[in-house]
Amino acid sequence: MPAAPPHADMTASRRTLLELCGVNKLYGATxxxxxxxxxxxxxxxxxxxxxSGSGKTTILRLIGGFIAPSSGDxxxxxxxxxxxxxFKRPFNTVFQDYALFPHMRVNENVAYGLRxxxxxxEEIRSRVARALAxxxxxxxxxxxxxxxxxxxxxxxxxARALILEPRILLLDEPLGALDAELRRQMQQFLMRLxxxxxxxxxxxxxxxxxxxxxxxxxxxxxEGVIEQVGxxxxxxxxxxxxxxxxxxxxxxxxxxxLGGADGAARTVxxxxxxxxxxTAGQPEAAAAxxxxxxxxxxxxxxxxxxxxxxxxxxxxxxxxxxxxxxxxISHILAHSIDRPDIALLLKRPSQxxxxxxxxxxxxxxxxxxxxxxxxxx
Amino acid sequence: MRRGAWVxxxxxxxxxxxxAPFAAFLVHSFWRMDGFHVVRALSLHNYRRxxxxxxxxxxxxxxxxxxxxxxxxxxxxxxPIAVFLATLRGRAKYAMVLLFVVPLLMSYIIKIYAxxxxxxxxxxxxxxxxxxxxxxxxxxxxxxNFTAVLITLTILLLPLxxxxxxxxxxxxxxSLLEASADLGAHPAYTFWHVILPxxxxxxxxxxxxxxxxxxxxxxxxxMVGGMTGFTYGAAVFSQFGTAFDWPFGAMLSVVLLVVVVAxxxxxxWLGRPRGATA
Numbered sequence: 001m002p003a004a005p006p007h008a009d010m011t012a013s014r015r016t017l018l019e020l021c022g023v024n025k026l027y028g029a030t031x032x033x034x035x036x037x038x039x040x041x042x043x044x045x046x047x048x049x050x051x052s053g054s055g056k057t058t059i060l061r062l063i064g065g066f067i068a069p070s071s072g073d074x075x076x077x078x079x080x081x082x083x084x085x086x087f088k089r090p091f092n093t094v095f096q097d098y099a100l101f102p103h104m105r106v107n108e109n110v111a112y113g114l115r116x117x118x119x120x121x122e123e124i125r126s127r128v129a130r131a132l133a134x135x136x137x138x139x140x141x142x143x144x145x146x147x148x149x150x151x152x153x154x155x156x157x158x159a160r161a162l163i164l165e166p167r168i169l170l171l172d173e174p175l176g177a178l179d180a181e182l183r184r185q186m187q188q189f190l191m192r193l194x195x196x197x198x199x200x201x202x203x204x205x206x207x208x209x210x211x212x213x214x215x216x217x218x219x220x221x222x223e224g225v226i227e228q229v230g231x232x233x234x235x236x237x238x239x240x241x242x243x244x245x246x247x248x249x250x251x252x253x254x255x256x257x258l259g260g261a262d263g264a265a266r267t268v269x270x271x272x273x274x275x276x277x278x279t280a281g282q283p284e285a286a287a288a289x290x291x292x293x294x295x296x297x298x299x300x301x302x303x304x305x306x307x308x309x310x311x312x313x314x315x316x317x318x319x320x321x322x323x324x325x326x327x328x329i330s331h332i333l334a335h336s337i338d339r340p341d342i343a344l345l346l347k348r349p350s351q352x353x354x355x356x357x358x359x360x361x362x363x364x365x366x367x368x369x370x371x372x373x374x375x376x377x
Numbered sequence: 378m379r380r381g382a383w384v385x386x387x388x389x390x391x392x393x394x395x396x397a398p399f400a401a402f403l404v405h406s407f408w409r410m411d412g413f414h415v416v417r418a419l420s421l422h423n424y425r426r427x428x429x430x431x432x433x434x435x436x437x438x439x440x441x442x443x444x445x446x447x448x449x450x451x452x453x454x455x456x457p458i459a460v461f462l463a464t465l466r467g468r469a470k471y472a473m474v475l476l477f478v479v480p481l482l483m484s485y486i487i488k489i490y491a492x493x494x495x496x497x498x499x500x501x502x503x504x505x506x507x508x509x510x511x512x513x514x515x516x517x518x519x520x521x522n523f524t525a526v527l528i529t530l531t532i533l534l535l536p537l538x539x540x541x542x543x544x545x546x547x548x549x550x551x552s553l554l555e556a557s558a559d560l561g562a563h564p565a566y567t568f569w570h571v572i573l574p575x576x577x578x579x580x581x582x583x584x585x586x587x588x589x590x591x592x593x594x595x596x597x598x599x600m601v602g603g604m605t606g607f608t609y610g611a612a613v614f615s616q617f618g619t620a621f622d623w624p625f626g627a628m629l630s631v632v633l634l635v636v637v638v639a640x641x642x643x644x645x646w647l648g649r650p651r652g653a654t655a
Contacts, residue, residue, distance in 0.1 A: 066555055086558040099556035103574045112570075113560035164560065 014041035017200055018063065018168060023072035025058055025224075032058050034224045036072070040168070045194050045201045047211040049247075050221030056204045059221075060170050063202065065089045076167070087116075092161035093170040097177075098153045100145040106132070106156050107141040113164040131159040134193070151182045155189075162197060171203045175210065187214055208248050212236065220244050237299060238373040240282055245297040245375045252303070252344050253295045253375065258288055265313075265369040268296050272338045276313045276369040285374035298372035300347040303365050305332070305357065312366030318344065320361040323354075330355055334365060399634065405627035415624060423628035433612065437632065440609035443523070444592035447530045448538075451587045452580060454531070455538035459579075460572075462539070463546040474543065481536050489600050492529050496520045496601070521603025529601050530591050537590070538583035545579025546572070578648040585644035589637050609633065 018040040025033040033055045040046055048056040061067045062074060065086035073080050081089060092113070100109050110131050114124045132138050135155035145153055154174060161169055171190075175183045191214055194201045205211055211218050212232040220227040220235060220243070228235055228244045239245035245253060259267030259274065266285065268275045275296050279286040285294070309315060318334035321343070332346040332355070344365060348355055357363065407419040427433050462473055480488060495501045496519035503515035519525055549572060557567040595610035602608065613633065616626030 064559060066559075086555070087561050087563055091559075093556070093559045095552050095556060097550065097552055099550065099552035101553060101556075101571060112557070112562075116561045116563075116566055160560065 014043060016040070017042040017077065019075045020059070020062070021073045021075065023059075023062065023069045023074065025055070025062065025067070026070045032224050033062075033069075036224075036226055038219060038226060038229065040200060040202060041217075043198055043200055044216040045191070045203065045214060047203045047205060047215035047218045048221060049205055049208065049211040049218050051206055053223075054221040055224040056206075056221045057172055058224075060093070060172050060202060060204050063168065064091055064093050064170050090166055091168040091170055092164050092166040093172065094154075094157045094161050094174045096172045096174065098145075098157040098174075100153055100156055100160075102145055104144075105141065106137065106143050106145070106148070109145065109156055110141075110160045110163055112160060127163055131163040134162070134196075135159045150178055151186060154178065154186060158190075158193070162193075162199070166199060168200045168202055171201060173204050173206070175205070175207075183210075190214065212248065220247060234281065237302075237371070238281060239297055239375055240284065240373070242295060242375050242377065245295070245373070250300050250345055250347070252298045252300060254298070254342070254344075255293070255295055258285075258290055258292045258294050258374070260290065261286065266374060268294060268374065270296070272316060272336045272342060275372070277372045277374045278370045279374060280370075282374060284376055288376060293377050295375040295377065296372050297375050298367055300331070300345045302367050302371040303344060303346045304367060305346060305348070305355075305365060306363045307366035309364070313369040314372070315364060315366045316344075318363060318365050320357050320359055320363065322359055323357060325350055332357065334363075337362065402627045402630050402634070405624050406631045408624040408627075410622050410624055413621070423625050426625065427628060427632065433609075433629065436607070436612055437609050440592060441636065443527060443530075443608060444588050446527060447534065447591040448584050448588045450527075450531050451535050451538040452584060455535055455583060456542055456580065458535075459539050459542035459546055459576075462543050477536050477539050480533075485533070485596065486600075488533055489529065489597060492532060493520065493601055496525055496528060520601060521606065523602065523606045525601040525603070526598045526606040526608065529597050530594060533597065534587045534590055537586040541582040541586070542576060542579040545576045545582075549575045581644050581648040585640055588640055592636060592640075593633055 016039045020036050020038045023033055023036040024031065036055075036059065038059070048059055050056045058067070062069055065081070065084065068082060074082055076090075101112065104112070107128055110128045111124050114127060119127075128141070129138070132141055135158055137152060137155055137159065140148065140152065140156075145156065148156065157174070174190075175186050178186060187210060190201070190203075203211075203214065212235075215232055217229060217231055218235055219229045222243050227241045228239065230238075235244055236248050239247075239251075242253070245251050254268075254270055254275065256268040256270035256275065259269050261267075261279070262276075264280050265276045265278045268277055277285075277296050288294070304312060307315070317337045319337055319340075320332060321335050322331075322333040324331040324333070328350055329347050330350045332348060334344050334346065336342040336344075346365065406423055407421070409416050409418075409420055409422045458477070462470060462477070465473055493500070497503070498515050498517055498520055500520065502519055503512070506512040507515060519528065553571055553575070554567055557571050558564070562570070593610045595608065595614040598606045598608040598611045599614070602611070609629070610633075613626055613629045616622050616629060620626075
C-alpha cells in the first residue's frame with residue numbers, strides 16, 4: 001500500500017491494538033452493521049466517517065461495550081472483549097452530549113473514575129489538577145457543568161476520560177454541538193492532545209473536512225458496510241468505490257470498461273479513447289475481469305491544461321465551456337470534442353491576469369496514470 | 378385586555394381565593410367563644426388553651442409523627458416501585474404506570490371502603506392469614522386503630538410518592554448511566570452515586586405531597602381509626618362540626634398551616650437545583 005509521505009513513518013512500526021472480525025449487528029430485522037472487519041492500530045488517530053445511519057456510532061458503542069455484536073468478534077490485544085462488561089474495559093468514551101454528571105462539580109466529574117477504583121484522596125487531587133491543566137481548565141474545578149460553556153464541558157469530558165489513561169479513547173461526534181470557530185479550535189486541540197498523550201483515538205464524525213484534517217486513517221462507512229479504510233490522501237486521490245470517490249468534494253468520474261493490465265496500471269476503455277490508471281494499492285481493480293464496467297476518478301486539481309502531447313499518460317481533446325472565478329481558485333469546465341456529453345472540471349489557482357483560456361477555446365487536458373483511480377461499480 | 382388588568386387578575390384571584398380565607402382563619406383564631414357567641418376581641422386565649430390542655434398538643438405531635446411515618450414508609454415502598462417502573466420498556470412500562478395512577482382518579486371514599494374491606498376484622502387480609510395458617514383467628518391489628526390509619530394513609534398516598542420519583546428517574550439521561558459504567562463503575566456504584574442523587578428531587582416532591590396530605594387528613598381516621606385512631610385533622614374537623622368552636626378550630630388550623638408551609642419551604646430548599654440545571 002503506497003502510504004502517503006506524512007503517514008509513512010507513523011504507520012510502519014504500528015501493531016494492531018483492537019480488531020473487529022466479521023462483526024454484524026442487527027436490531028430486530030434491521031442490519032445496522034454487515035461483516036465489518038477493522039483493525040485499529042496502536043497510537044493512531046482513526047476516524048470513522050459516514051452519513052447518519054451508516055453505523056459509525058454503532059462501531060464505537062460495540063468497542064465501548066454498550067452493545068454486543070450479533071455475530072463476530074472484537075479482540076483487544078488478541079483476546080476477545082465481547083464477554084467483558086463495559087465497566088471492566090480499558091477504553092473510555094467522550095459522549096456526544098458530554099454526559100457530565102450535573103450534580104457533581106468539575107473536580108468530582110473528573111475524579112469519578114479514580115474514585116470508582118478506590119484511588120487515594122491525595123493522588124486523586126494531584127491527578128485531577130494535572131488532567132484539568134492539560135485541558136486548560138485549571139481554574140474551573142469548583143464549578144458545576146451547567147456553569148460552563150459548550151467548549152469547556154467538552155474539555156471536562158475529555159479530562160474525565162483521559163485521567164484513566166485508557167488504551168483507546170472513543171469520541172462520539174464530540175464537536176457536533178460546537179460552532180464553527182470553536183470547532184476548529186477543538187480540532188487543533190484534539191490533534192495536539194493525541195500526539196501528547198499518545199493514546200489511540202477512535203473518532204466518529206460525519207464531517208469530511210474534519211476527518212481529512214485530523215486523522216491518521218479514515219474508515220468510510222455507508223449503510224453498515226465499510227467502504228474503504230486508509231490515510232486521508234489515499235481516500236481522496238485513490239478511492240476504490242463510487243461512494244468514496246464522490247464523498248470528499250468535487251471529482252471527475254469517467255465511465256468505461258476494464259482493459260488489459262500493464263505493469264502497475266490498467267487500461268480503461270472509454271468512448272473517447274483508452275485511459276491508463278495505476279492499480280497500486282487497489283488489488284480488487286488489478287484483479288477484476290476484463291470488460292467490467294468501472295469509473296476512472298480524477299481530481300479537478302490533477303488535470304493539466306494544454307499539456308504537450310505525449311507528456312501525459314492520458315490525453316483528451318476538449319473545448320472550454322466556461323471559466324469561473326471563485327476566489328483563490330478558478331473552475332474551468334471543458335467538454336470532450338469527440339463526445340460533447342462528457343464534461344470535466346478543472347481547478348486552477350486564480351491569476352490576476354486570468355488563466356489565458358476562455359469559453360470556446362479548443363485545447364487538451366491530460367493527466368498521469370498515478371493521478372487517477374479505478375473505481376469498481 | 379390591558380396588561381395591567383391581566384396582572385391584577387393574576388395576582389388578585391389567588392389573593393381573593395386563597396389568601397383571604399387564610400387571613401379570615403388567622404383573625405378567627407384570635408377570637409373566642411362565649412357560650413354560643415363569638416367574641417370578636419383579639420386574644421391569645423385559644424393559643425394558651427392549645428399549649429396548656431393536655432389533649433391537643435400531644436395529639437398534634439402524635440399526628441406529626443404519624444405523617445412522618447407514612448412518608449418514610451411510602452418512600453421505602455415507593456422508591457423501589459418507581460425504579461421498577463423506570464426499568465420497564467415500551468408498552469409494559471406505560472401499562473404499569475397507568476396501573477399505579479388509576480387509583481388517583483378514583484374517589485377517596487371508595488378507596489377507603491375498599492381498604493376497610495381488606496383490612497377489617499373479617500376482611501380479606503385476615504381471612505388470608507387465617508387460611509394460610511399464619512394466624513389462628515382474625516386479628517384486630519389492621520382495623521379501627523392507629524395502625525389502620527397508618528396503613529390506609531400509606532396505601533392511599535403511595536401513588537403520589539411513586540409518580541414524582543418515577544418522573545425524576547425518567548429524566549436522568551441514559552448517557553449518564555453509560556458514562557458511569559464507561560468510567561468503571563459497577564451498576565450498584567452507579568445507583569448510589571448517580572441515580573439516587575439525581576432522583577432525590579423527585580423523592581422530596583413525593584415526600585412533601587405525602588406528608589402534607591397525611592398530616593391534615595381527617596376522613597381516613599374517621600373511617601378506619603376507630604377509638605384510638607384519632608388524629609389532629611379529625612380534631613380540627615370536630616371543632617367545626619361538633620363542638621361549634623370556630624375560633625378554636627381556626628387556631629388549630631393555623632398551627633397545621635404553619636407546619637404545612639414549613640414543610641413546603643423545607644422541600645423547596647432540599648430540592649433546590651445545585652449547579653443549576655442538568
